[in-house]
Amino acid sequence: MSVHPPLDPAHDVEQPAYRGRWTRRVVAVVGADRLAAVGAVVLLLIVAAAVLAPWLAPYPDDARSATHSLEALQGPSAEHWFGTDRVGRDVLSRVLFGARTSLTIAAAVLAIAAVVGVFLGVVAGYAGGWLRDVIMRVTDVFLAFPALLLSTALALILGPSVTTAIIAIAATWWPWYTRLSASMASTIRGRAYVDAARCLGVSRGRIVARHVLPNSLTPVLVQLSLDAGGVILTAASLSYLGLGAQDPTAEWGLMVQQGQSLFSTAWWVAAFPGLAILVTAFCFNVLGEGLRDALDPRRGNR
């Protein structure tokens, strides 16, 4: 006979203070953070512009190999809102197509860096011991390598192109994700639910994939957003140095470089792509900071 009161399932559906996933929380907090919300909206517009570039651009051919020598270096006007460059190409069209190049580079670099970096980091952080040491030392070697030097070397070997720029930037970017997720994973490794999973006979691989990884991702998400601006800037500087995208590819950094010497006479050639870099990087940063605040456990009731 039990001396304890019977449990009634009906009285037991108490409502906790906070319901829902972190996604809802992000929407709620980013929504309340004006600057982050503006950043998110502007970024959506930039992505839309990149996707719709062939339809939005007044002179889509100018983003490729077309040249119009007779219309060179015209200032902003009704036909050419952002003016034309040295060979008469419409700057607006090239800025729109440039969004594709820059966003593709950012997405590719961050995807490679995050997948490689997070995988190694989570393994290192969960496994600990010699495996962690090996992975972290390799990571340190890559971190010690100057990004620009590596990019120059790669450009010499592979020839300068967008792909080279992606490889070069990703090669120097992943170690940050390894460090970040290794420290997250080694914290999560000590959480009760990881022990609980072990005690239920869950294998190591599953524990990493289903318990450690999903719970390590929050700071990675924040870092991705904060880094996107940096990657776009780095890609632009590589192109600016002639190590990345090559003419006639429309790429913001390259366009700034092409317009630099003309700045005193035709400011619009460099100014508009430069502004595009600035706005995009800025929006990624404010969004990233908004996300960081939203997901910070010290804020709110989680």
Place this chain on the structure above:
Amino acid sequence: MTPTTPLPDLSVPELVEVRDLTVWYGGRQVSSMPRLEVRPGECVAVVGESGSGKSTLLRAMLGLLSGTPAVTTGSVTVDGRDVLFADERELRDIRGSRVALVMQSPQGSLNPTMRLGTLIRRVLKRHGVRGAEARERIAGALASVRLPEEILRRYPSEVSGGQAQRFAIAVAVALEVAVIAADEPTSALDVTVQAEVIGVLQRLREERGLAVVLVSHDLALVSTVADRIVVMKDGEVVDEGDVEHVLHESESPYTRELIDAVPVIRPADPEPERPVEEEAAR
């Protein structure tokens, strides 16, 4: 006073058997247990203050000490299988099929990114139970801990501490383990919820013949469910025996100290003093 359950049938083989277990950590002995047997349907409580080595004992039972700097000697078998020196693969087999752990922090022991339903289904799948049988077992387990099925759609942050703890027990029930090892399962809960969780463990013993090894610092609480109590201090067993003996006839000064430390609620009108376990059940 009568025992809360019939005496264990001594002809049934032990589910858990500890012999001369000693655990060292960094050259210091942290836990030692000369012998302990737990039979089906039995509840053995290990009581002691923090640092007494009681949780280490539980971790040894689940094979959680292998691969740590802890050094162990002696033997611990669960269902006749050694868990101290088994390799990881063998341990994975024993854990969750023969023995399950219920931990102290209720929500903390549930992955916050997984719905409870996903969690329990995956654990069952891991042990080869799927489809209709899995659904049946989950329904049965939830009913036996008195949780509504609706809870399966929730995330751990959306349930209360008592619900989370009962869910952890339900996972063990669905796996049809023989032994539940509970490490301070109620110390993070408030008093009425503690009684719920203890009540659930009690009923599972009666209805399903589950053996329970209950580690706690709360003598009053464990005396309401345990058949036998082992008292530990500084890594050593200082007293053991059935509940009666430990509560009323113990000669160990430390046990007396623990009993005296239990706060007794005094009713306004004088009544004959009630046994400790009834007090704790309120």
